[in-house]
Amino acid sequence: MTQAAPVVELTGITKRFPGVVANSDVHLTVRAGEVHAVCGENGAGKSTLMKILYGMQQPDEGTIAVNGEVVRLRNPQDAIRAGIGMVHQHFMLADNLTVRENVLLGAENLHGIGKAARDRLAGLAERTGLRVDMDTLVERLGVADRQRVEIVKVLYRGARIVILDEPTAVLVPQEVDALFETIRAMQREGFTFIFISHKLDEVRAIADEVTVIRRGTTVGTVDPTTVSTRQLAEMMVGSELPSPETRESTVTTREVLRVAGLRLAAEGSERAVLDDISFTVRAGEVLGIAGVEGNGQTELVETIMGMRRASAGGIELVDADGNARDLTRLGTLARREAGIGYIAEDRTRHGLLLTQPLWANRILGYQTREPVSSGHLIDRAAAREDTARIVEQYDVRTPGVDVAAGALSGGNQQKLVVGRELSCAPVLLIASHPTRGVDVGAQALIWEQIRTARRDGLAVLLVSADLDELIGLSDTIRVMLRGRLVTEADPATVTPSELGSAMTGAGETGEVL
Structure with a gap:
């Protein structure tokens, strides 16, 4: 023909x-x-x-x-x-x-x-x-x-x-x-x-x-x-297709994040964007949140990070000694200083300053902490040095640390963000679409970094539209629909098709898939 x-x-x-x-x-x-x-x-x-x-x-x-x-x-x-x-x-x-x-x-x-x-x-x-x-x-x-x-x-x-x-x-x-x-x-x-x-x-x-x-x-x-x-x-x-598969369990009994009865009203309305959300994330656990975009996942993450103020309910972060700290009324910086790392859903809006060099972006969210800060002063030399370390460790492809973040491809921007957030020993990582729009090589690196941190005891709240990623990385999956957690799924047995059906309404009865 x-x-x-x-x-x-x-x-x-x-x-x-x-x-x-x-x-x-x-x-x-x-x-x-x-x-x-x-x-x-x-x-x-x-x-x-x-x-x-x-x-x-x-x-x-x-x-x-x-x-x-x-x-x-x-x-x-x-x-x-x-x-x-x-x-x-x-x-x-x-x-x-x-x-x-x-x-x-x-x-x-x-x-x-x-x-x-x-x-x-x-x-x-x-x-x-x-x-x-x-x-x-x-x-x-x-x-x-x-x-x-x-x-x-x-x-x-x-x-x-x-x-x-x-x-x-x-x-x-x-x-x-x-x-x-x-x-x-x-x-x-x-x-x-x-x-x-x-x-x-x-x-x-x-x-x-x-x-x-x-x-x-x-x-x-x-x-x-x-x-x-x-x-x-x-x-x-030049390598095999990576897999997010994680089957060995590292989940402990120690709770790190407690969310109880969380409610968020829509702006100017009594309608609930989040309605009675309760869950825990434990050390060494990846809790995956699945849902069709627009069902409250973004609002949940932003409420936990202090970017939105909850109408009701509470958020607690628990330290290694079992002491709980109430974060519900704290600002975003205080939550970060308490030990929360944050990979934002939209890196260009909430994760990076595109016109600023890579070393300045390394500081974002960590401007009060070592090694980039000593007291109230930014240590530029230390920031540049640590940025160079992240560039090498996370394979961020750039001519140097003085390049503006906006000059990098999306995947290299994302690797910089992931490297920054995992470099300050967080006790909890909130990862919102951590591999969205990145290639298979960058995916493999980000998945491996999350798996390694999980083995070291990090608690991870993972929100993703990639169902293979959710199933492969998560220890437990909760499905979000119209602002509520409606279904729990076992990543060891659930299929992407079953999870997709639950996300569109088939799992509203609260059954375990």
């Missing part, structure tokens, strides 16, 4: 930044109507390559051809005019606007804002499976529907080539299945997808071809039906 003609050809793409070559002579050919996956480690150059294709950055060398014609994409508007759309990993939606307003904003000249626009929007919503009222505020949508709004947005602007950046990062298995059904249906209509992902099993399930990039250079393009997940991982990082 004759192969379809290329719709995108990147030839010899090279992009340099001060101190680093992000892309070096990269080649990528995407054919019409296919799903073409691009895989590689964090920092391998995938994001830079896609930003070049979407007109957000300009290559230093190389050419871009769309539908056989060499083009210069100076900005995203040029890319859109060339029929290229991009759905970013972090959605680019205005929460305070409706679905319709988000789609039409900036595209009013295409179909107006009247009947033609409504008809066009209705057709695209049907095509992508977006079954919500167009007048619904985006802030009220779940993550899967927000993603569909993003897809509708790029299709409304005429895209026939759609870049999907880590599209399954925050989806439960059933939502991933629904997304893949949408992609396949659109494929049959002639749409082309470039699929960026670290989840190699999903890549093999959806992609027609896979191009692997390692350290900024194309390694090769393969047919996913002819290679195993392990072989793809070896192409990416």
Whole structure:
């Protein structure tokens, strides 16, 4: 059978930044109507390559051809005019606007804002499976529907080539299945997808071809039906696909965190965002919290960290001698000083100062503690030295500790955060999506660091949308639904499918899975 003609050809793409070559002579050919996956480690150059294709950055060398014609994409508007759309990993939606307003904003000249626009929007919503009222505020949508709004947005602007950046990062298995059904249906209509992902099993399930990039250079393009997940991982990082599997028990009887009757009212309302939450985490234990995004996991973590004030209930941290300290009314810094490490759900908002150097980010949350502080003064030399240690120990790929955090790839930012939080001997680690958006190599390192800390007696509260991660790392899993803990699952026996069902409401009776 004759192969379809290329719709995108990147030839010899090279992009340099001060101190680093992000892309070096990269080649990528995407054919019409296919799903073409691009895989590689964090920092391998995938994001830079896609930003070049979407007109957000300009290559230093190389050419871009769309539908056989060499083009210069100076900005995203040029890319859109060339029929290229991009759905970013972090959605680019205005929460305070409706679905319709988000789609039409900036595209009013295409179909107006009247009947033609409504008809066009209705057709695209049907095509992508977006079954919500167009007048619904985006802030009220779940993550899967927000993603569909993003897809509708790029299709409304005429895209026939759609870049999907880590599209399954925050989806439960059933939502991933629904997304893949949408992609396949659109494929049959002639749409082309470039699929960026670290989840190699999903890549093999959806992609027609896979191009692997390692350290900024194309390694090769393969047919996913002819290679195993392990072989793809070896192409990416030169090692086997890591597993979060942890079966030896290190759980002790010593309680570290006690949460009792915790309640959080919605702002300006009596409605409970958290309702009667009670649990304990013991030394050497990983307690996993599963739940579809928007069911209270974020609010639970932020309440424990003192970023939100509980309406009722209590939070206690217990020291090695059994002395309990009431944290309920303390601020975030006091809780950190009491021994809580915190890997934030959104590292760019709550974990890092992107414009500041790595050594300054090492200090965040620990500005009153050794080795980076002596009394009330910051010891810059000590901070720089300890940052260099973290860079080496956690394989943070950077030209040096004076580089701004925003210049690192997402995975290297995350390794810096994990290294910082585990470097100050915490008694409790709150890890919220610790490997979201990182590659298999970074995953392996972060999992091993958590396992090692657990063996050394650290108590861990783990929140993750990666069900394999939850099952592999946790000693016990609790499922959160509509602000309540509704089901307990045994990681030794529960399957991702069973856990996904409980997360969507099948486990409301409180049974143990």
